[in-house]
Amino acid sequence: MANAHLDYHLNLLNHLRTILVALGEAEQVPEESHALFLERFDELLTQLPQDPLESQYLGQDLMCQVIQRYPQIAHLVPRDLLWFFGGDCLHFMPDDELDLYQALEERRYEAEQNDEPFDWNQEKQLLSMSNDDSKH
Incomplete structure (x- = not known):
């Protein structure tokens, strides 16, 4: 996987994370479960550059959870991330x-x-x- 391609998707993930943080700060979601979700999201941000293939399943799981847990921001999830992680994410396209x-x-x-x-x-x-x- 080309570095530019991976970097592009890491930037999209970071953008999505800022949206998720803002959602928590606006007290739109239960704080404790949201904090745990952000921890898993950070885990993906750390693992993805080190082992892109191994991180695919975590990425699929988290993208699907964003859409299911936070329907109010589902339209803000970059479509490129759904394609990048594939699997169950493709059901949303x-x-x-x-x-x-x-x-x-x-x-x-x-x-x-x-x-x-x-x-x-x-x-x-x-x-x-x-x-x-x-x-x-």
Whole structure:
């Protein structure tokens, strides 16, 4: 897994963590269970850079829990994280979105095979625009 790709997702996780912390500070959730959840979230942030493959299951579990435990912020969970962790997280994505991410992943793989630079966000925007054009 390319470092830039991993760093991008770590940044998204850190952003999601700030949202979760703000949710706790706004006293929107039970404090004790929320604190334990944040501890597990921090565990993921520590483990992911060290062992990305081993961290996949914890990431899947936590992303699903964010959506189930905190439905008020489910719409703020970056879709890229759902795709990144895969597994049960994919149940929260519609088919057309899964198709978009599959095409994006194929482009990323092709770029890596050809030692070409790959900008995840730029490619995602290009794919989204081409999908929007085909719907019209």
